[in-house]
Amino acid sequence: MASGTFAESGADLELVGIKKRFPGFTAIEHLDLTIPAGSFFALLGPSGCGKTTTLRLVAGLEDPTEGSILIGGKDVTHLKPFQRQVNTVFQSYALFPHMTVLDNVAFGLRRRKIEDPVAKAHEALVLVELDHLAARKPQQLSGGQQQRVALARAIVNRPALLLLDEPLGALDLKLRRQMQLELKSIQEEVGLTFVHVTHDQEEAMTMADTVAVMNKGEIEQLGAPQDLYELPRTAFVANFLGQSNLFTGHVASTTSNSITVDVEGAKITVPTKRAQRHKGEVTVGIRPEKLHLHKDEPKKAAGINSIGPGRIIDVSFSGVSTQYTVAVPGLDNLTVFQQNTTFGPIAEEGSEVWASWDVDHGFGLEDDPGAAPRFPADTDTATIAVQKRRALKSELEEA
Amino acid sequence: MAFSAFATGTAKEQAPRRKSKIALLLLLPGILYLMLFFLVPLVSLVITSFQQPIPYGDIGEFQNAFKWENYVEVVNTYGEHIFRSFAYAILATIFALLFSYPLAYFIGVKARRWPLLQNLMLVLVIAPFFISFLLRTLAWKSILSDESFVISGLKALSLMAPDAHFTGTPAAVVFGLTYNFIPFMTLPLYSTLERLDTRLLEAGSDLYSKPAMTFFKVTLPLSMTGIVSGVLLTFIPAAGDYINASRDFLGGTGTQMIGNVIESNFLVTLNYPAAAALSIILMAVILVMVTVYVKRSGTEDLL
Numbered sequence: 001m002a003s004g005t006f007a008e009s010g011a012d013l014e015l016v017g018i019k020k021r022f023p024g025f026t027a028i029e030h031l032d033l034t035i036p037a038g039s040f041f042a043l044l045g046p047s048g049c050g051k052t053t054t055l056r057l058v059a060g061l062e063d064p065t066e067g068s069i070l071i072g073g074k075d076v077t078h079l080k081p082f083q084r085q086v087n088t089v090f091q092s093y094a095l096f097p098h099m100t101v102l103d104n105v106a107f108g109l110r111r112r113k114i115e116d117p118v119a120k121a122h123e124a125l126v127l128v129e130l131d132h133l134a135a136r137k138p139q140q141l142s143g144g145q146q147q148r149v150a151l152a153r154a155i156v157n158r159p160a161l162l163l164l165d166e167p168l169g170a171l172d173l174k175l176r177r178q179m180q181l182e183l184k185s186i187q188e189e190v191g192l193t194f195v196h197v198t199h200d201q202e203e204a205m206t207m208a209d210t211v212a213v214m215n216k217g218e219i220e221q222l223g224a225p226q227d228l229y230e231l232p233r234t235a236f237v238a239n240f241l242g243q244s245n246l247f248t249g250h251v252a253s254t255t256s257n258s259i260t261v262d263v264e265g266a267k268i269t270v271p272t273k274r275a276q277r278h279k280g281e282v283t284v285g286i287r288p289e290k291l292h293l294h295k296d297e298p299k300k301a302a303g304i305n306s307i308g309p310g311r312i313i314d315v316s317f318s319g320v321s322t323q324y325t326v327a328v329p330g331l332d333n334l335t336v337f338q339q340n341t342t343f344g345p346i347a348e349e350g351s352e353v354w355a356s357w358d359v360d361h362g363f364g365l366e367d368d369p370g371a372a373p374r375f376p377a378d379t380d381t382a383t384i385a386v387q388k389r390r391a392l393k394s395e396l397e398e399a
Numbered sequence: 400m401a402f403s404a405f406a407t408g409t410a411k412e413q414a415p416r417r418k419s420k421i422a423l424l425l426l427l428p429g430i431l432y433l434m435l436f437f438l439v440p441l442v443s444l445v446i447t448s449f450q451q452p453i454p455y456g457d458i459g460e461f462q463n464a465f466k467w468e469n470y471v472e473v474v475n476t477y478g479e480h481i482f483r484s485f486a487y488a489i490l491a492t493i494f495a496l497l498f499s500y501p502l503a504y505f506i507g508v509k510a511r512r513w514p515l516l517q518n519l520m521l522v523l524v525i526a527p528f529f530i531s532f533l534l535r536t537l538a539w540k541s542i543l544s545d546e547s548f549v550i551s552g553l554k555a556l557s558l559m560a561p562d563a564h565f566t567g568t569p570a571a572v573v574f575g576l577t578y579n580f581i582p583f584m585t586l587p588l589y590s591t592l593e594r595l596d597t598r599l600l601e602a603g604s605d606l607y608s609k610p611a612m613t614f615f616k617v618t619l620p621l622s623m624t625g626i627v628s629g630v631l632l633t634f635i636p637a638a639g640d641y642i643n644a645s646r647d648f649l650g651g652t653g654t655q656m657i658g659n660v661i662e663s664n665f666l667v668t669l670n671y672p673a674a675a676a677l678s679i680i681l682m683a684v685i686l687v688m689v690t691v692y693v694k695r696s697g698t699e700d701l702l
Contacts, residue, residue, distance in 0.1 A: 061601050081604040094602035098620045107616075108606035157606070 011072030011085070011160035011193060012037040013058060018067035020053055020217075027053040029217040031067070035210070040187050040194045042208035044201060046240065050217040051197045052091075055163050058195065059088045072160055082111075087154035088163040093146050095138040101125070101149050102134040108157040124156035125149075127186065144175045151183070155190060164196040168203065180207055201241050205229065213237050229287075233276055235367045238285050245334050246285040246365070254278065258359065264330035268305050268362065275364025283365040289337040290361040293324065293347055294354040305362065308354030310334065315349050322346075326353060448675035459669035469676045477660050477677060484657040485684065487569065488638035491576035492584075495633050496626065498577070499584040503625070504618075506585075507592035524585050536575055536648045540566055543574075543649070567651025575643035580636065584629040591625030627696055635685055657681050 018031040028050045035041045043051040056062040058069060060081035068077040076084050087108065095104050102121050109117035125131040128148035138146055147167055154162055164183075168176045184207050187194050198204050204211045205225040212222040213236070221228055221237045228241055238244035249263035260269045261284050270284045286305075298306050310328035319340070324347065326334040334355055338346060347353055448469055450461040474481070502524070510517040527535060542549055543565045553559040565571050595618065603613035619626075641658025644650035650659070657677060664674035 059605055061605070081601070082607045082609055086605070088602075088605045090598060090602060090605075092596075092598055094596070094598045096599060096602070096617060107603075107608070111607040111609075111612060153606070 013161055013193065013195065014070040014073075015054070015058075016068050016070065018054075018057065018069070019065045020050070020057060020062065021065045027217055028057075028064075031217075031219065033212065033219065033222075035193060035195060037072075037193050038191055039210055040184070040196065040208045042196045042198060042204035042211045043214055044198060044204040044211055044241070045214035046199055049214045051199075051214050052165055054214075055088070055165050055195065055197050058161065059086055059163055060084050085160040086163060087157050087159040087161075088165060089147075089150045089154045089167045091165045091167065091169060093138075093150040093167075095146055095149055095153070097138055099137075100134065101130065101136050101138065101141070104138065104149060105134075105153045105156050107153065112157070121152075121156055124152040127155070127189075128152045128182070144171055144179065147171065147179065148182075151186070155186065155192070158190070159192065161193045161195060164194060166198055167196075168198075168200075176203070183207060205241070211241075213240060215240070231274060231363050232285070233366050235283060235285075235365055238363075238365065243288050243335055244285040245288060245291070245332070246283050247331065248281060248283045251279055251282055259364070266307050266328075266331065268307075269359045270362040270364045271360055274360075274362065276366035277364060281368075283367060284362055285365060286357050286362050288323070288335040289321070289339075290357050291334070291336040291355045292357065293326075293336055293338060294356060295347065295351070297354050298356045303359050304356050305359055306354055306356035307331065307334065309352045310355070312347055312349050312351055312353055315347075324353075326355060328355075444675050444678060447671050448679050450672045450675075459671070461671060466672070469672045470680070473673050473676045473680070476673075477657070480655055480657050480660045481677075481680065481684070483569075483654070484638050484681070485688075487573050487576060487644070487654075487656060488634050488640075490573045491580060491637045492630055492634045494573065494577040495581050495584040496630065499581055499588055499629065500626075503585050503588035503592050507589045508595055508597065521589070524582050524589075528582065532579060533642065536579065536642055539575060539578065540648055543571060566649055567646075567654065569654050571649040572644045572654045572656075575649040576637045576640060579640075579643065580633040583632040583636075587628040587632065588622065588625040591622045595621055623696060627693065630692070631689060635689070638685055639681055 013033075013035040015031050015033040018028055018033075020026070020028040031050075031054065033054075043054060045051045053062060057064050058071075060076070060079060060083075064077065068075055070076065071084065071086065096107065099107070102118065102125070105124055106117040106121040109120055114120065122131055122134065125134055128151055130145060130148055130152065133141060133145065138149065141149065150167065167183075168179050171179060180203060183194075183196075196204070196208060205228075208225060210222065211225050211228055213220045213228065215236050221233045228237060232238035232241060232244070235244075235246060238246065247261065247263040247266075247268055249261040249268070251259050252262040252267065253260045254272075257273070258269050258271050259275055259278055259282070260267050261282055263284075268284055272278060275282065275284065294306075294308075297308060298304065300306070307328055310326040310331075312324050313327045313333070314323075314325040316323045317340075321337045321339050324336040324338065326336060328334055336355060446463060447461070449463075449465050449467065450469075451464040451466040453460045453462050502520075506517055506520045506524075510520065541547060544550065545564055545566070550559065550565055554561055554563075559565075599617055599621070600613055603617045604610070608616060639658050641656060641662050642648055644654050644656040644659055646652065650656075657680075661674045661677050661681075664670045664677065
């Protein structure tokens with residue numbers, strides 16, 4: 001550890017063949033990951049997927065069972081946390097309750113014997129707009145303020161790598177949005193490498209340059225948020241990052257630039273380059289907002305997929321858009337988002353509709369549909385609610 | 400509560416008065432008890448400390464007076480004992496703290512993963528309380544006596560001079576005091592360390608702090624409440640203790656503490672004013688030392 005100096009700039013992080021086993025379970029199966037210097041990287045996944053363990057491994061709070069960790073090309077696998085130029089913003093903030101805000105922020109500087117820790121701590125507090133509360137104790141601050149102190153305490157050290165462990169988890173929506181923007185601008189300002197762990201897909205997509213979706217101790221897919229969203233490779237990514245309508249069927253015909261899948265009689269075409277598998281049973285999908293609803297059967301046309309007729313079983317209004325659930329015989333329920341460009345829903349509950357979409361918007365997944373589903377296909381809550389309402393209505397009519 | 404803001408003035412005034420009546424009623428037994436068994440004896444003690452012997456009276460017969468010279472006399476006569484008492488008590492408190500802190504840290508922090516071990520160790524800390532204080536001290540006397548296996552073994556190994564003793568020495572008294580007050584030190588330390596958030600230690604380590612530094616900057620300040628209450632619970636009774644230093648137990652002629660002097664003045668020489676004056680001095684010195692200690696350790700807001 002270079003004592004008394006700051007990191008020149010953000011460093012890149014490399015995880016090589018990491019495996020982490022705890023007594024009784026394996027948190028990380030096999031992880032290879034390179035995070036370039038100066039980037040804002042998000043590790044996204046459901047709870048228990050190993051993302052926090054990954055972060056703790058990088059911080060040095062856990063030792064990997066196998067593999068090595070390199071920061072800026074230097075092997076730090078066996079270094080203690082205090083020897084690594086890495087700082088963490090903890091999920092619980094972990095602010096020292098017996099110290100003032102200023103002493104909390106200056107803590108790391110004092111331990112490294114950096115000159116003029118008080119002035120530098122004040123600078124960091126100015127950055128998070130909390131300098132006026134420097135003399136307070138952490139318990140006297142609100143959750144959002146504590147979170148900013150935790151952030152200041154970490155960035156004041158100018159670490160090569162800043163780790164953020166769901167730092168916005170405890171905040172309300174409005175403060176969360178504000179902090180997301182602030183974090184992003186601070187990252188751009190100081191040019192450090194940020195590794196952000198979250199289970200909030202929206203947060204990951206708005207803030208990070210690169211998102212890695214983790215599931216069951218492995219990285220499912222890694223890329224820019226837009227690429228991940230528009231072209232998910234697995235069913236897990238397709239459903240964890242936003243919503244998707246997925247169809248499974250046999251490839252019926254293939255042309256030079258597209259494949260057509262037969263799903264219970266409905267023909268769905270996907271561009272070859274947007275599909276991961278081109279033969280046998282394949283799963284294809286389309287994002288709900290790419291679908292268009294029609295009250296009459298749309299004309300067959302090249303470059304358009306259409307499904308129908310189906311019946312609308314639920315309409316839910318969410319301000320910007322309206323979500324329709326369409327039951328199509330032989331297929332899973334379709335979810336359709338329509339922008340509310342005019343007043344009111346464009347179709348009533350119970351009416352017969354067709355759905356169509358541009359062939360270029362579809363995607364094909366690489367999962368083997370033959371294999372057991374990763375998650376049991378349970379009915380989603382919206383459908384359960386609709387079914388309950390139906391049952392109640394018929395019961396009332398009978399009475 | 401919120402509604403009282405809209406209530407009329409009279410209602411506001413009545414509410415606390417009703418409350419205070421009930422509070423007074425509940426406090427009454429405690430107040431009466433303290434009056435009878437603390438305030439009255441204290442006043443009587445102060446009066447006794449200024450008494451003078453009845454001229455031509457029997458031994459142990461005194462009359463009320465304002466003989467403040469009693470205090471000068473006892474300080475001159477027993478200054479050495481007073482000093483020794485506080486020296487032994489301070490040493491015993493320091494040793495008990497040094498012994499108890501790692502023990503309490505282990506039980507409260509390291510053993511968190513094994514609740515069974517944690518409970519077992521706590522029982523072991525408390526277990527000595529099931530045997531009388533006197534019996535335990537007597538047991539140590541026989542364990543450390545000249546004929547005992549321990550002392551004869553040490554002598555055989557030439558670790559102790561052949562004609563040396565352990566019982567009757569200041570070391571034995573401090574040892575006895577330390578031993579007897581360890582549970583009083585360990586339990587408050589345990590109760591604060593048990594609540595220590597180990598995530599703060601991780602944060603310390605993450606912020607370039609070596610383990611020893613994290614201990615002094617984070618763990619120690621956060622366990623200050625436990626240290627203060629442990630020190631008070633050990634120091635105050637240890638300063639007035641007269642069992643360990645007594646010749647019948649671990650002490651000798653050269654180890655008499657203020658407690659022993661008070662005892663012999665009261666029960667043997669029947670010099671009540673001297674004993675009372677010594678008690679008041681003991682109380683005053685403890686009060687001053689504790690106040691200074693609590694102020695210095697900066698834990699007034701934690702107490």
